[in-house]
Amino acid sequence: MASDREQDAEIALAMATSTNKFARLVRMMMLIKRWTTGQNQQETEERLDDRNMLMFKFFETVAGTKNLSIIGNHQEESMSWFNKIWHLSINETNNFYYRWSAIVMLSCIYNLVLIPVMIFAEFRQSYYKPWLVANAITDVVNLFDILIQSKREFMEDGVCITEPKAMLVKYFKSRDFILDLLSVTPSDLVMLIFPNLAFVRLNRLLKIHRIFDFMERTEIRTNFPHLFRLLRLIVVCFVIFHWNACVYFLLSILYGYQDSEMEDWVFSYEKILDPLLPKCNNRLYAGTCLFDEDGLDAHERHTYVDELLDFWEPKKYVREFSNLTKKYSLSFYWSSLTLVNLGEQPSPTQLSQMLFEIVDTLLGLVIFAIIVGDIGNMVTSMNLARSTFEEKKDGCKRYMRFRKVNQVLERKVVEWFEYTWTRGQAKVDESKIVEYLPSRLHGQMSVQIHMDTIRKVRLFQDCEAGLLYELVLRLHLQIFSPGDYICRKGDVGKDCEAGLLYELVLRLHLQIFSPGDYICRKGDVGKEMYIIKRGCLEVVSPDGLKVFATLNEGAVFGELSILNIPGNKNGNRRTASIRAVGYSDLYVLTKDDLWDAIREFPDAKKSLIDKGKEILRKDNLLKESDDEAELSDMEIEGIPIEERLSKIRKNLYKLEETINKYASSFHGGNAEMKRRITQLEQRYKTRKHSIQGLYSNMNIDF
Numbered sequence: 001m002a003s004d005r006e007q008d009a010e011i012a013l014a015m016a017t018s019t020n021k022f023a024r025l026v027r028m029m030m031l032i033k034r035w036t037t038g039q040n041q042q043e044t045e046e047r048l049d050d051r052n053m054l055m056f057k058f059f060e061t062v063a064g065t066k067n068l069s070i071i072g073n074h075q076e077e078s079m080s081w082f083n084k085i086w087h088l089s090i091n092e093t094n095n096f097y098y099r100w101s102a103i104v105m106l107s108c109i110y111n112l113v114l115i116p117v118m119i120f121a122e123f124r125q126s127y128y129k130p131w132l133v134a135n136a137i138t139d140v141v142n143l144f145d146i147l148i149q150s151k152r153e154f155m156e157d158g159v160c161i162t163e164p165k166a167m168l169v170k171y172f173k174s175r176d177f178i179l180d181l182l183s184v185t186p187s188d189l190v191m192l193i194f195p196n197l198a199f200v201r202l203n204r205l206l207k208i209h210r211i212f213d214f215m216e217r218t219e220i221r222t223n224f225p226h227l228f229r230l231l232r233l234i235v236v237c238f239v240i241f242h243w244n245a246c247v248y249f250l251l252s253i254l255y256g257y258q259d260s261e262m263e264d265w266v267f268s269y270e271k272i273l274d275p276l277l278p279k280c281n282n283r284l285y286a287g288t289c290l291f292d293e294d295g296l297d298a299h300e301r302h303t304y305v306d307e308l309l310d311f312w313e314p315k316k317y318v319r320e321f322s323n324l325t326k327k328y329s330l331s332f333y334w335s336s337l338t339l340v341n342l343g344e345q346p347s348p349t350q351l352s353q354m355l356f357e358i359v360d361t362l363l364g365l366v367i368f369a370i371i372v373g374d375i376g377n378m379v380t381s382m383n384l385a386r387s388t389f390e391e392k393k394d395g396c397k398r399y400m401r402f403r404k405v406n407q408v409l410e411r412k413v414v415e416w417f418e419y420t421w422t423r424g425q426a427k428v429d430e431s432k433i434v435e436y437l438p439s440r441l442h443g444q445m446s447v448q449i450h451m452d453t454i455r456k457v458r459l460f461q462d463c464e465a466g467l468l469y470e471l472v473l474r475l476h477l478q479i480f481s482p483g484d485y486i487c488r489k490g491d492v493g494k495d496c497e498a499g500l501l502y503e504l505v506l507r508l509h510l511q512i513f514s515p516g517d518y519i520c521r522k523g524d525v526g527k528e529m530y531i532i533k534r535g536c537l538e539v540v541s542p543d544g545l546k547v548f549a550t551l552n553e554g555a556v557f558g559e560l561s562i563l564n565i566p567g568n569k570n571g572n573r574r575t576a577s578i579r580a581v582g583y584s585d586l587y588v589l590t591k592d593d594l595w596d597a598i599r600e601f602p603d604a605k606k607s608l609i610d611k612g613k614e615i616l617r618k619d620n621l622l623k624e625s626d627d628e629a630e631l632s633d634m635e636i637e638g639i640p641i642e643e644r645l646s647k648i649r650k651n652l653y654k655l656e657e658t659i660n661k662y663a664s665s666f667h668g669g670n671a672e673m674k675r676r677i678t679q680l681e682q683r684y685k686t687r688k689h690s691i692q693g694l695y696s697n698m699n700i701d702f
């Protein structure tokens with residue numbers, strides 16, 4: 001029969017691999033049953049008896065096994081309790097540290113809220129003992145936090161340091177250690193003599209930075225950043241209002257609020273009376289519970305006010321609130337009104353009251369500005385994706401109307417916008433994310449997203465993993481509208497003219513010229529060709545006096561100098577000057593773009609060159625030659641041989657630079673490595689005995 005352990009392993013394995021939910025549920029039940037009937041009791045007891053393991057198990061339970069590490073894990077069983085704790089290291093990016101930060105944050109917030117509340121005598125009297133117990137718990141958390149902090153891994157020269165002593169030294173030298181130490185100083189002992197002096201615990205607030213630390217971590221982790229920021233703002237406002245309310249009440253105590261009246265600046269019971277409520281529900285029992293005003297003028301109520309009071313006297317009751325509630329709520333009300341600069345409270349009469357009001361007003365202004373700014377930022381960033389999308393969509397619509405795009409195409413574009421928005425595609429800018437991420441992470445992400453899809457492609461099924469990885473990195477998503485042709489028969493060879501025109505159109509961009517502007521001058525090196533979208537242009541002599549021809553909408557010019565026509569007497573120089581007559585909109589196509597496009601269309605290229613030759617021949621600018629066939633292939637390809645050579649030269653320089661860079665970084669790395677090995681050797685020499693002791697404890701031959 002298989003052992004319990006083997007059976008558990010089998011069950012667990014089956015659970016992990018099974019896709020059937022019901023089967024998983026049944027197996028889970030079996031496991032729980034086996035556990036509750038104590039089949040593993042002996043094993044469990046053995047484990048619990050092992051005191052050495054208890055402490056580590058605690059960490060394991062809170063953190064999950066993967067979150068903590070012990071140097072030399074394989075020796076874990078034989079290590080003593082102290083050794084296990086000593087060699088423990090905590091990575092601050094893992095879940096354990098995050099959860100622990102949450103506990104420390106709660107303890108800080110507890111102190112932040114409860115310390116000033118002790119100003120209220122009623123609270124002190126009612127909750128003194130529970131308060132002391134809770135204080136003790138938070139103090140234990142703070143003490144334990146010192147241990148956790150001293151076990152935090154850190155980075156040095158890009159290396160994660162997990163050596164116990166190094167972690168300890170790093171923490172002891174830090175500012176956090178001083179704050180942590182001061183915050184656990186037992187200042188509460190003063191309360192043995194003065195039990196009401198809750199403010200002696202103020203040193204606990206030195207750990208307040210842990211609240212901000214936790215908030216930062218949460219902001220990075222959360223999937224609802226806006227909601228989190230809103231909650232954070234509310235909590236911060238509450239804490240500030242709360243402290244201000246407690247200080248207000250402290251001043252009220254100092255000025256003696258017991259005999260104060262409605263008009264006094266300090267707290268007064270007269271300002272917050274218990275509310276009077278009707279005993280009966282006047283909406284349900286209108287007949288018996290509502291004063292009958294039939295035949296009376298409701299505007300003249302003062303004439304029958306006594307009657308009204310007599311009617312309500314037996315039907316009313318007082319909803320009593322405790323003094324603590326009244327004191328706190330009125331103080332909080334005062335504090336919030338003052339801090340948001342609404343005022344409307346009795347004016348201060350004493351110097352300290354005035355100072356407090358001034359400080360509050362200034363603080364209120366700052367808080368108000370921060371709140372307004374924060375909420376403004378939040379709203380802007382919440383709507384950023386939407387507004388960017390709207391801007392693009394509206395811009396596109398305006399453009400289509402301006403360019404008089406037909407309605408069918410316009411509708412299609414709008415539908416495409418709608419589709420990309422509803423599918424979430426428009427809400428993220430994938431290209432920017434790719435730019436931002438390091439290439440390795442981008443690779444991992446692409447593998448996650450696309451690998452499943454690419455594996456399904458029959459063509460790639462037997463490919464090496466490396467090739468698939470390379471392919472996945474190069475994939476990008478494109479959305480097509482219903483009815484769109486993704487490709488058409490005959491596109492593959494790319495030798496049809498329509499295909500070339502399509503390629504060219506994609507590369508065109510618009511330029512507008514003013515009347516009298518020269519688009520190009522005779523003798524310039526040609527780098528672009530032009531298509532007239534709108535306007536009128538003239539082919540003129542270099543001095544601009546003689547007009548050879550007029551070019552109108554739809555005409556093309558500037559192609560002769562960029563086609564590299566074999567035998568062109570002007571080479572790559574302009575054969576004439578072109579001047580705009582009125583405002584002219586021209587589509588510009590660069591030489592590189594033209595050649596990029598026509599390289600794939602050999603027939604179209606030949607016909608373009610032939611047309612160019614015809615024009616040149618007419619103007620006697622073509623050098624007819626029999627050995628045309630001998631012309632360099634490279635020249636026909638579009639890039640003259642000199643240009644190619646200079647490109648090769650440039651690439652060689654670049655290669656040389658890169659090799660030099662890598663060589664120098666290799667030498668630098670070597671030196672650094674040598675330095676570190678020497679350092680390590682020195683460290684080993686100074687701590688030889690302790691290291692040998694440690695390894696002998698772990699039963700490793702040394």
Ligand SMILES: Nc1ncnc2c1ncn2[C@@H]1O[C@@H]2COP(=O)(O)O[C@H]2[C@H]1O
Binds near residue numbers: 539559
């Ligand atoms: N006589 C002409 N009639 C019309 N267009 C011309 C004439 N001569 C030159 N061109 C155009 O003007 C352009 C000037 O630059 P390119 O030589 O590159 O190409 C030239 C032709 O496209």
